[in-house]
Structures are given as structure tokens and as C-alpha cells.
Amino acid sequence: MQSSEAPLVIFDLDGTLVDTAPDLAAALNHCLGADGHEADALEVVRPHAGHGARAMLAAAYQRRGKVLTEPDMLDALDRFLGHYEAHIADASRPYPHVVAAMDDLAAAGFALAVCTNKREGLARLLLDTLGLSPRFAAICGADTVPNRKPHPGHIEETITRAGGSSAKAVMVGDSAADIDAADAAGVPSVLVDFGYAPDDEARRKASREVSDYRDLTPGLVQTLLAARPAS
Ligand SMILES: O=C(O)COP(=O)(O)O
Numbered sequence: 001m002q003s004s005e006a007p008l009v010i011f012d013l014d015g016t017l018v019d020t021a022p023d024l025a026a027a028l029n030h031c032l033g034a035d036g037h038e039a040d041a042l043e044v045v046r047p048h049a050g051h052g053a054r055a056m057l058a059a060a061y062q063r064r065g066k067v068l069t070e071p072d073m074l075d076a077l078d079r080f081l082g083h084y085e086a087h088i089a090d091a092s093r094p095y096p097h098v099v100a101a102m103d104d105l106a107a108a109g110f111a112l113a114v115c116t117n118k119r120e121g122l123a124r125l126l127l128d129t130l131g132l133s134p135r136f137a138a139i140c141g142a143d144t145v146p147n148r149k150p151h152p153g154h155i156e157e158t159i160t161r162a163g164g165s166s167a168k169a170v171m172v173g174d175s176a177a178d179i180d181a182a183d184a185a186g187v188p189s190v191l192v193d194f195g196y197a198p199d200d201e202a203r204r205k206a207s208r209e210v211s212d213y214r215d216l217t218p219g220l221v222q223t224l225l226a227a228r229p230a231s
Pocket residue numbers: 012013014015049050051052053115116117118119
């Protein structure tokens with residue numbers, strides 16, 4: 001390495017590092033129940049889990065032929081977030097092999113960071129509860145920055161806070177917002193195909209796609225950094 005800062009691997013959170021869908025679905029069902037509606041099955045909710053509480057609520061009411069007024073949406077969001085915060089890691093767990101992959105990356109000299117469209121406070125609470133926070137040089141949420149992913153500034157701020165440089169950073173995510181933000185920031189990207197919202201465009205744009213964290217090796221990340229066009 002020519003410059004002093006460590007190369008950096010940035011992870012998205014929901015659908016990438018941690019499978020948060022079960023606790024997000026429970027929060028949604030808490031709101032639906034309070035409103036006299038039947039609960040939704042996890043598999044119905046899962047595809048919407050990566051787009052935030054508002055989008056999950058809007059989709060659930062749309063499935064029932066309803067549109068929430070803005071005041072009703074704000075009430076529902078309060079109820080959703082209150083329940084979610086109190087149960088943030090009841091069932092949410094890191095994806096298989098991701099902890100070992102992070103161990104290997106750290107041992108190889110990579111710094112790690114999180115760039116998530118979750119609110120920073122919720123992201124920190126989740127990662128603290130799972131004992132993962134100390135691994136990360138930066139945890140950057142949607143409300144940490146003026147513009148969230150897919151805006152490249154979210155990734156750029158994460159890199160700055162982690163003490164890295166965009167020439168030596170790779171983004172790992174599960175959605176088009178992650179891959180588009182990486183693309184716009186000039187950072188190679190890895191799409192995980194087991195998350196909530198991999199779409200065809202994200203698949204086309206991602207530098208790599210992996211189905212198993214055992215494939216996210218220091219060697220793969222080094223290859224992506226070496227293949228990066230010189231700026
Ligand atoms: O909460 C969201 O909107 C999505 O969060 P993520 O960026 O960690 O996938």
C-alpha cells in the first residue's frame with residue numbers, strides 16, 4: 001500500500017450484514033394489529049424490509065386497499081419505531097459466515113464500516129445488541145448525512161469517518177441503492193443475492209455478486225481494488 005490508510009470494506013446493514021426482517025415484520029404486525037388488521041406473514045413483508053418503516057407501512061396498507069393519511073402515517077411510524085426499538089434484536093441475526101468473513105478481512109488489514117439507510121441510533125442499538133459495533137471504524141446512518149444512499153455522499157462520508165479513501169474502499173450491499181451509491185462514488189461494489197431487494201439493474205451494475213459470505217475473501221476485495229480504473 002502506498003498511502004497510510006487501511007483499505008476499507010463498507011457494509012450495508014439491513015439485508016446485508018443482519019437479517020432484520022423478522023423484527024421489522026413484528027413491528028409492522030404490531031401496527032396492523034392495533035388497527036384491527038390481520039398480521040402479514042414474514043415472506044410477504046420480507047421484500048419490503050430494505051426500504052424503511054414508511055415504505056413497509058405504505059405497502060402493507062396498500063395490500064389492504066388503503067392509503068394512510070399523513071397524520072395516520074406519522075402515528076403508525078411512532079408505533080412502529082417504538083416497538084422496533086424495544087425488540088430490535090429479538091430475532092435479527094447476522095447472516096451466515098459474515099462474522100467469520102469480517103474476522104478474515106480485519107486480520108488481513110482491512111478496516112470495516114457500516115453505511116445504512118436505517119437511522120444511526122437504531123443501527124447502533126442493533127449492532128451494540130449483537131456485539132458487533134466494536135468492529136466498525138464508522139457507522140453512518142440515514143440521518144447522519146444530508147442525503148442518504150443512493151446519493152454517493154453517504155458513502156463518501158462513511159469513508160471519511162472511517163479514516164479511509166475512496167480509492168481503497170469497496171461497498172457490500174443488497175439493493176440498487178447500495179450499488180448505485182457505490183457506482184456514483186467511484187467505489188467497486190459487491191451485491192449479496194440473499195438480501196431484500198436485489199434487482200436486475202443492481203445485478204448488472206455490481207462489480208461482483210456473492211451468495212455466500214465464504215466468498216467475500218480478502219483476495220476478492222483486493223482483486224476488486226486492483227481492477228479499479230485509475231482516477
Ligand atoms: O432502513 C432502511 O431503509 C434500509 O436500511 P439498509 O440501508 O441498511 O438496507
